[in-house]
Amino acid sequence: MRLLLVGLAGMLGACVSPLAFKRQLTAAEEKFNDHIGFVLYDPGSKKTLIDFNSARYFTPASNTKIFTFYTALQILGDSIPALKYTITNDSLIFWGTGDPSFLYKKTAANSQVYEFLRRAPQKLFFSSTNFQTAHFGPGWAWDDYNDTYSAERAPFPIFGNLVEVVEKPDQHWTTIPSLFTNHLVVGDSVAGELEINRDIDSNQIVLRPGKDATLLPCIPLPFHYSGDVMVEMLSDTLKRPVEEINYRLTGPTRMVYSIPADSLYKVMMQESDNFIAEQLLLLCAGVISDTLKPEIAIRYAKKNLLFDLPDKLLWVDGSGLSRYNLFTPRSIVRLWEKIYAKVPSERLFKLLAVGGQTGTLKNWNKEDKPYVFGKTGFLSNNQSLSGYLLTKKGKVLIFSFMNANFIASSREIRKTMQEFLAGIRDKY
Amino acid sequence: MLLNLEGVPHFYKNYVKLIDETDIIQALRISGHRMLELVHFIKDEKADYRYAEGKWSVRELLCHVIDAERIFAYRALTFARNDKTLLPGFEEKDYAPQANASGRNLKKIADEMAHLRISTIDLFEGFTPKMLTFKGTANQNEFSVVAMGFIIAGHETHHRKVLMERYLSAK
Numbered sequence: 001m002r003l004l005l006v007g008l009a010g011m012l013g014a015c016v017s018p019l020a021f022k023r024q025l026t027a028a029e030e031k032f033n034d035h036i037g038f039v040l041y042d043p044g045s046k047k048t049l050i051d052f053n054s055a056r057y058f059t060p061a062s063n064t065k066i067f068t069f070y071t072a073l074q075i076l077g078d079s080i081p082a083l084k085y086t087i088t089n090d091s092l093i094f095w096g097t098g099d100p101s102f103l104y105k106k107t108a109a110n111s112q113v114y115e116f117l118r119r120a121p122q123k124l125f126f127s128s129t130n131f132q133t134a135h136f137g138p139g140w141a142w143d144d145y146n147d148t149y150s151a152e153r154a155p156f157p158i159f160g161n162l163v164e165v166v167e168k169p170d171q172h173w174t175t176i177p178s179l180f181t182n183h184l185v186v187g188d189s190v191a192g193e194l195e196i197n198r199d200i201d202s203n204q205i206v207l208r209p210g211k212d213a214t215l216l217p218c219i220p221l222p223f224h225y226s227g228d229v230m231v232e233m234l235s236d237t238l239k240r241p242v243e244e245i246n247y248r249l250t251g252p253t254r255m256v257y258s259i260p261a262d263s264l265y266k267v268m269m270q271e272s273d274n275f276i277a278e279q280l281l282l283l284c285a286g287v288i289s290d291t292l293k294p295e296i297a298i299r300y301a302k303k304n305l306l307f308d309l310p311d312k313l314l315w316v317d318g319s320g321l322s323r324y325n326l327f328t329p330r331s332i333v334r335l336w337e338k339i340y341a342k343v344p345s346e347r348l349f350k351l352l353a354v355g356g357q358t359g360t361l362k363n364w365n366k367e368d369k370p371y372v373f374g375k376t377g378f379l380s381n382n383q384s385l386s387g388y389l390l391t392k393k394g395k396v397l398i399f400s401f402m403n404a405n406f407i408a409s410s411r412e413i414r415k416t417m418q419e420f421l422a423g424i425r426d427k428y
Numbered sequence: 429m430l431l432n433l434e435g436v437p438h439f440y441k442n443y444v445k446l447i448d449e450t451d452i453i454q455a456l457r458i459s460g461h462r463m464l465e466l467v468h469f470i471k472d473e474k475a476d477y478r479y480a481e482g483k484w485s486v487r488e489l490l491c492h493v494i495d496a497e498r499i500f501a502y503r504a505l506t507f508a509r510n511d512k513t514l515l516p517g518f519e520e521k522d523y524a525p526q527a528n529a530s531g532r533n534l535k536k537i538a539d540e541m542a543h544l545r546i547s548t549i550d551l552f553e554g555f556t557p558k559m560l561t562f563k564g565t566a567n568q569n570e571f572s573v574v575a576m577g578f579i580i581a582g583h584e585t586h587h588r589k590v591l592m593e594r595y596l597s598a599k
Contacts, residue, residue, distance in 0.1 A: 074448065075458060077465040252543045257468060287461045288454050304450045 018050050021423065025052045028416050034406035037329040040389075040424060041398045043337050049397070049428070054330040055311060058402035061377030062272045063332060063384040064320030067313070068280050069265060070339055071301040075284040082113045082258035083156065084249065092122035095130050095249050096156025098282030098292050100275055101259050103237070104160035107276075108263040116256050118238050125245040126234070128227050131155035131292045135225060137278065139322030146198055150321065151222040151275040153282065155292055158233050160275055162220040165196060165207060173207060179233050180205065180223060196221065203229065249290050266351045269375055270359030274319035281318035294318055309334050320377055329400035332386050336374075336398045340388070345396070349373045352387060355418075365418060371425045374399075381405055383413045389421060391428040399424070436579070437569035443582030444575070446589070452552055452560070452577040459581040460545035463493070463588050467538045470596065475534050479594040486595055487529040490537050493587050494544060495523050497580050501548050504576035507564030508555050517567030552577050 025036050037058050040050040048054075080101060085094040094117075101107040103114070117124060135152035136145070144150040151161040164176040165184065175181045180203055187208040194210035196219050203224050223229065227244040235242045268276040284297035298315050306313060314326035339348065353359035355372035364372065374387015386400035399421070403413050436444050449455035467490065476485045484492065499518050506515060529537075560574040571579070 077462045079465055079469070081461075081465070252539065252546055254539070254542075255464065255468065257465065288457050300451075300454060304454065305448075 063377035100279035137317035139324035515566035
């Protein structure tokens with residue numbers, strides 16, 4: 001085994017022809033006993049330089065967000081629609097658009113929506129009749145419900161649909177937003193790190209302090225979203241009553257806008273924020289129909305925007321949390337090419353994770369000159385990376401690297417990808 | 429773009445080329461969304477701005493887009509009903525001064541655009557696939573019903589780009 005590893009490392013450093021690169025991929029498959037798909041494409045000459053299992057289907061994980069990104073680029077404008085409203089007599093009735101940014105820490109601060117609702121002279125009524133989807137996507141792991149990365153989809157999110165549990169100096173625990181403090185139960189201490197769990201179908205949170213570990217200052221976890229919870233939280237925040245109403249969205253409405261769309265794209269693409277990705281599909285659905293349902297946006301994109309990709313898309317959610325998504329490396333490469341043609345690179349590259357510098361690629365090897373700009377994807381046993389590769393000769397190439405069914409550590413897979421891509425950078 | 433440009437009169441082809449969507453309803457929804465977003469951010473003090481002498485003000489331009497949509501939609505209705513009446517053209521330069529644009533505030537104009545687009549979408553949603561292929565003549569040019577829909581979206585998109593580039597650009 002040691003000989004094999006030494007040989008593999010040698011090959012990674014020395015080989016330079018397309019065939020040699022393919023041999024490296026074969027060796028990596030043998031080493032990890034997994035499946036690899038890889039495509040390297042030159043958008044300048046429109047030639048595929050390396051093709052390794054490019055037509056095989058892989059679970060893309062968060063590479064799904066590239067599809068969401070392109071769909072949003074095509075449908076949404078420069079600003080994010082935050083809410084729709086109509087005024088009848090002394091009432092202002094509003095509907096959510098799916099905008100995830102309202103009081104969400106990760107996105108640019110914006111007070112437009114807050115001030116609009118706070119200052120409106122009418123009574124406030126919130127209607128969610130336009131939201132016609134489940135809080136979780138198809139094929140999501142049910143036991144992720146308690147994890148930060150699995151916030152519920154909603155028509156009018158607030159605080160990113162997350163609640164933070166924090167310890168006050170007096171050793172008492174509280175929540176942000178404070179609404180949930182009454183639902184917080186502090187149990188007996190446990191050995192090791194603290195444990196925190198929310199009931200699957202309510203907002204009761206049980207916290208068990210850890211005896212050994214240093215406590216984290218804030219622990220965000222998703223709250224269970226409902227119209228009741230939303231209006232209570234909004235009333236609390238605005239310091240004025242907000243009621244829920246069952247009022248259909250028909251006829252003309254006015255719109256309030258929140259933040260620049262790029263602010264959302266950046267967090268989604270760099271940090272791989274699942275919640276923003278899911279909500280972006282709802283936003284898109286709300287533009288091309290009056291209904292917030294991700295399937296509407298996906299169906300539209302497949303038929304109208306992505307019909308020219310080489311392989312059929314099995315696409316079911318915005319974030320890639322679902323294991324039902326399946327794409328081929330060559331479809332992903334073609335998609336990056338379409339994005340490259342639509343978005344000027346000086347704007348585009350600022351929205352992506354940059355190797356050694358930003359987002360999920362921050363821990364990539366630090367290089368004098370960053371050369372990978374793209375999107376990562378990870379689910380247990382699956383890892384993807386795709387995007388643009390800047391070569392030493394100054395070319396911009398497009399690549400997709402997908403790994404499936406490995407049992408090695410993700411760190412090992414990442415290291416292999418990194419070494420392989422460095423070889424590409426040097427060769428081309 | 430699904431529409432065959434060969435069936436679109438030369439003058440209108442550049443409008444239709446601006447539309448990426450292949451579905452007429454989505455083309456109308458998305459172009460309408462983008463225009464309303466832009467109008468939302470135009471400040472009142474910009475309402476009478478003209479980028480050059482003799483050019484329309486922002487308000488006049490928006491009223492022209494509204495007028496054109498109503499006329500194009502009427503043409504689509506006429507063709508869809510298989511009415512072979514030869515429809516007249518409309519002279520935009522004569523219409524614009526009559527539109528009382530300076531007497532209408534931007535918010536009301538935006539409301540009117542939103543209401544009108546919903547009405548136009550309702551109109552096109554009522555057409556069967558066969559009706560969308562019907563043709564008629566307006567201003568001595570032959571159009572199909574579906575081409576008229578794409579022209580509505582494309583004409584609006586053209587003026588949205590003009591607004592962004594010539595009226596609202598920071599340059």
